[in-house]
Amino acid sequence: MIEPLIYDISSPGRRAVRFPEPDVPTSDLPKDMLRDDLPLPEVPELEVIRHFTRLSQLNHSIQTGFYPLGSCTMKYNPVINEDTSRLPGFTQVHPLQPEETVQGSLMLMYLLQDWLAEIGGFAGVTLQPAAGAQGELAGVLIVKAYHDDRGDTKRKKILIPDSAHGTNPATSSMSGYEVVELPSDERGNVDLEALRSECDETLAGLMFTNPNTLGLFEEHVLEVVDLVHEAGGLVYGDGANMNALLGIARPGDLGFDILHYNLHKTFTTPHGGGGPGSGPVGVAEHLVDFLPGPIVEVVEEAEAEDDMPVFGLVTPEKTMGRLKAFHGHFGMHVRAFTYILMNGGPGLRKVSEYAVLNANYLKELIKGTYVLPYDRTCMHEFVVEGRLGDIHALDVSKRLMDFGFHPPTNYFPLIVREALMIEPTETETKETLDAFVDAMLQIAKEAKEDPDILHEAPHNTPFGRLDEVNAARNLVLCCEWPGNTRKAGEKS
Amino acid sequence: MFVPHSETDTQAMLRTIGVKTMEELFEAVPEQYRFPELDLPAALTEMEALEDLQEIASANVTVGEMPSFLGAGAYNHYVPAVVDSILRRGEYYTAYTPYQPEVSQGTLQAIFEYQSMISAITGMDASNASHYDGATAAAEAVNMSQAITRGKRNKVIISPGLHPHYRETICTYDMGTEVEVTGDDLDPEAGPEAMIEMLDDDTALVMVQYPDFYGRVYDFTKLAEAVHEAGALLSVSVNPMALGLLKPPGEFGADIVTGEGQPLGVPLSYGGPYLGILATKDKYVRSLAGRIVGETTDTRGQRGYVLTLSTREQHIRREKAMSNICTNVALIALAATVYISLVGKQGLREAAELSYHKAHYAAEKLAALPGYSLWSDQPFFNEFMLNTPKPAAEINEHLLENGILGGLDVSTMRSQHENALLLAFTEMNSREDIDRLIEALAEVQK
The missing domain is CATH 3.40.640.10 (Type I PLP-dependent aspartate aminotransferase-like (Major domain))
Incomplete structure (x- = not known):
């Protein structure tokens, strides 16, 4: 099943693409500065195509099968997005062109800012963050910029529930904050007593995911927000789970001060095998001036009703700074724009309703067989224990691949033993969900009758389990080519 | 738009869950904030959405329609x-x-x-x-x-x-x-x-x-x-x-x-x-x-x-x-x-050399124009800063009137360079385009 490396199918003198001869007189090259060798493969065009096509066939993807990966919202990515984002009017535009030549891009960004603000209940949105983790960074730095601006420098502490994504604590400490972990109560909510005892004058803010990573809507959301606000802190919302809230509740209405959106989860921009993502950030009125710039504003109102106003890039007055070069992942903005345009308000509400319906349906059919630690109505996802006798969540996950399914997120959140976090999304049919349930029940049966089949799974995939310990111990991060030793990092 | 459920599916699933309506699934959400009306445009079909997006895209001027000499961290190279x-x-x-x-x-x-x-x-x-x-x-x-x-x-x-x-x-x-x-x-x-x-x-x-x-x-x-x-x-x-x-x-x-x-x-x-x-x-x-x-x-x-x-x-x-x-x-x-697999060892060098030659051809001609000079005599690859006789913003305006996307007005990023354009060249810039640029810049002095 293995596909040779591109370097292994290289042969000197072969090539695919050719460039034209220079149409200008050539100049001398700076001899002392030239490189001697460029160790890159030499492969003809058809072989390049076959190589990358065959490689692609080794991937599981949304287009090839069910992908119930909790917290990642692996729903159908409309193919039309791939067409609209590739319109030459969008792809062949340089980020530093004069603003009068990019009014189309600016208008699209302006409207998307506006729509995201409406969906989240916020006063302002920046599209600049490159991914969710960068949206988080922006969020925490806005918290910092806000307190600094008020001369309130004693606030050193960020509260993070123990169910939170690992990026939350990593982001806070990156930004110089002390991280205090909050326990969850027996219903999977943030523990109010624990929260109350941490709400003092050193509190900078709370990083709050709602619905949380157990897939549960925080039952005391309003009290939580109030407590933080009364202590002078800000509430930052991790929007990873927005797919449950479109047209259901607006975080801004619930009192959140800041929220990052994942365009690659909620708004169908593709995950791409690990990016590019896009993580816009919305803020309430009192934080608009701190947004990272640039953002798009109307710089000249339209003269007549049918005219377009003039859009321009503006840096907010007290901006926390720039997060990357240029204006964000514009190609992703076009995709999300297309998606919202095709759904409208009622359509988005339907998205979340059916995401929640699908999750509750699965939960209901699985919970008798797998332990469900928090048994109440879930939102777009739920978490069960993947432990069945001496069978681990990992074994269940690997065996699911034999049935043609991508495994759920496993071993997260950390507060559930052997967690399997299941997010079906709204774009899956009842038949697909039923087939997944059958597989889960079959696996539970196998755990009793033939556990080895699980220990040794997967069996029907192109590859068996890979040796991750060896990979980390004997690092090989690079292909071999003449002159390269094929080693990197510490030797074992 | 992309939800596949039939009404029969929905009802069957609600029954399995043990609720009567979809709304019952959302009782944990504070009632006063539940189900807000979103003020968004009405949903479009794929056909209509594409038309809308095409119209928006057409409000941009592309580097395919007008020769561009912008670089500064983003370059218009050929994508096979x-x-x-x-x-x-x-x-x-x-x-x-x-x-x-x-x-x-x-x-x-x-x-x-x-x-x-x-x-x-x-x-x-x-x-x-x-x-x-x-x-x-x-x-x-x-x-x-x-x-x-x-x-x-x-x-x-x-x-x-x-x-x-x-x-x-x-x-x-x-x-x-x-x-x-x-x-x-x-x-x-x-x-x-x-x-x-x-x-x-x-x-x-x-x-x-x-x-x-x-x-x-x-x-x-x-x-x-x-x-x-x-x-x-x-x-x-x-x-x-x-x-x-x-x-x-x-x-x-x-x-x-x-x-x-x-x-x-x-x-x-x-x-x-x-x-x-x-x-x-x-x-x-x-x-x-x-x-x-x-x-x-x-x-x-x-x-x-x-x-x-x-x-x-x-x-x-x-x-x-x-x-x-x-x-x-x-x-x-x-x-x-x-991309690298396609251009390979030879092709990457060729694309680099083409960019180098185009930029050096332009630099030589531009430096010879009265009022213009190269800011640095250090070797360069495909981009250089050109001292201009007038503020770069004015020059870019003139270029745009002549159907050219000029270079970066450097003062927009580094204020000390008032009269300077940063110009970049790739294999996509034909000699004809470069000659048009040179001609248009020469006109500025007249």
């Missing part, structure tokens, strides 16, 4: 047809981060090949799986320097030749840390030697760009020696296309190489998504930020690939992680991998 045909395969673009290697070998091996090619181009031992863009990769290099020097050295010297957006990004990332970002007051006309004088015991990192923001190419050998003597690290931000021609930073002693990979098969797309390059030497691999793919074997004895060294990362280390990075830009790294 095969690149996008591979990128449009659903198996790649609708996959997640390859956490389950048994069913993700396509993405994993492609990233491994990407890492290999980036190592080869930069002359480094190891590359990560990619990062957001050139600016954020530079910011991660600063983070790395803190990890490597264990936070004992806090000063970072940034060359005035680093792209201003990259410097700003670094400053944002280091807002809440001990890092002191210096070098902004250095005279951009001074060479790399000026930074040697700033080195001290507290210096963790020196960062330069190659070719630099102004297009200049320096040999950093001496700087690297001095940096290492001071116990600090040298980080070099590159344009990988230039490395088709120029000595790789690994040869003159760089410890970390970052860069903007957009020239390698990625469209301009109004600024993103692009490709952050981040590579380093053997000894710093364990401080490298972001995802990394390593080779191993499976239970059947097959060679395969996995994400490795994850103990550096946020999902394991949480608040003790070096960085909060979760994703890379895998699909864009794939674009670069396919």
Whole structure:
């Protein structure tokens, strides 16, 4: 099943693409500065195509099968997005062109800012963050910029529930904050007593995911927000789970001060095998001036009703700074724009309703067989224990691949033993969900009758389990080519 | 729009769950805020949406419609047809981060090949799986320097030749840390030697760009020696296309190489998504930020690939992680991998040489125009700063009237350069276009 490396199918003198001869007189090259060798493969065009096509066939993807990966919202990515984002009017535009030549891009960004603000209940949105983790960074730095601006420098502490994504604590400490972990109560909510005892004058803010990573809507959301606000802190919302809230509740209405959106989860921009993502950030009125710039504003109102106003890039007055070069992942903005345009308000509400319906349906059919630690109505996802006798969540996950399914997120959140976090999304049919349930029940049966089949799974995939310990111990991060030793990092 | 349920499905599912209506599923949401009306435009069909988007796109002027001489971190190179045909395969673009290697070998091996090619181009031992863009990769290099020097050295010297957006990004990332970002007051006309004088015991990192923001190419050998003597690290931000021609930073002693990979098969797309390059030497691999793919074997004895060294990362280390990075830009790294596979050893050099020749042809002609001169006599690759007889904004306006997207008005990013245009050239600029530019610039003086 293995596909040779591109370097292994290289042969000197072969090539695919050719460039034209220079149409200008050539100049001398700076001899002392030239490189001697460029160790890159030499492969003809058809072989390049076959190589990358065959490689692609080794991937599981949304287009090839069910992908119930909790917290990642692996729903159908409309193919039309791939067409609209590739319109030459969008792809062949340089980020530093004069603003009068990019009014189309600016208008699209302006409207998307506006729509995201409406969906989240916020006063302002920046599209600049490159991914969710960068949206988080922006969020925490806005918290910092806000307190600094008020001369309130004693606030050193960020509260993070123990169910939170690992990026939350990593982001806070990156930004110089002390991280205090909050326990969850027996219903999977943030523990109010624990929260109350941490709400003092050193509190900078709370990083709050709602619905949380157990897939549960925080039952005391309003009290939580109030407590933080009364202590002078800000509430930052991790929007990873927005797919449950479109047209259901607006975080801004619930009192959140800041929220990052994942365009690659909620708004169908593709995950791409690990990016590019896009993580816009919305803020309430009192934080608009701190947004990272640039953002798009109307710089000249339209003269007549049918005219377009003039859009321009503006840096907010007290901006926390720039997060990357240029204006964000514009190609992703076009995709999300297309998606919202095709759904409208009622359509988005339907998205979340059916995401929640699908999750509750699965939960209901699985919970008798797998332990469900928090048994109440879930939102777009739920978490069960993947432990069945001496069978681990990992074994269940690997065996699911034999049935043609991508495994759920496993071993997260950390507060559930052997967690399997299941997010079906709204774009899956009842038949697909039923087939997944059958597989889960079959696996539970196998755990009793033939556990080895699980220990040794997967069996029907192109590859068996890979040796991750060896990979980390004997690092090989690079292909071999003449002159390269094929080693990197510490030797074992 | 993309919800597949029939009414029969919905009813059956609600029954299984044990509720009568959809609304019952949302009782945990505070009632006063439940089900807000969203003020959004009415839903469109695919046909209508495409028409709308086409109309919006047509309000832009493209570099296909007008010759463009803009660079400054994003370059209009040719993207061969095969690149996008591979990128449009659903198996790649609708996959997640390859956490389950048994069913993700396509993405994993492609990233491994990407890492290999980036190592080869930069002359480094190891590359990560990619990062957001050139600016954020530079910011991660600063983070790395803190990890490597264990936070004992806090000063970072940034060359005035680093792209201003990259410097700003670094400053944002280091807002809440001990890092002191210096070098902004250095005279951009001074060479790399000026930074040697700033080195001290507290210096963790020196960062330069190659070719630099102004297009200049320096040999950093001496700087690297001095940096290492001071116990600090040298980080070099590159344009990988230039490395088709120029000595790789690994040869003159760089410890970390970052860069903007957009020239390698990625469209301009109004600024993103692009490709952050981040590579380093053997000894710093364990401080490298972001995802990394390593080779191993499976239970059947097959060679395969996995994400490795994850103990550096946020999902394991949480608040003790070096960085909060979760994703890379895998699909864009794939674009670069396919691009490099297609152009290969010869083609990358050719594309680089073509860009070089076009820029040098233009520079020679422009420097001969009355009122214009080259700002620097340092060697350059495909970009240079031109002193202009009038403010660059006025000149660009004149160029636009003549159907040309001019260069960057440098004063918009560095205010001290009032009358200066930064002009970039690639294989996409024909001699005819360049001659039109020269002619139009000559007219400005009349």
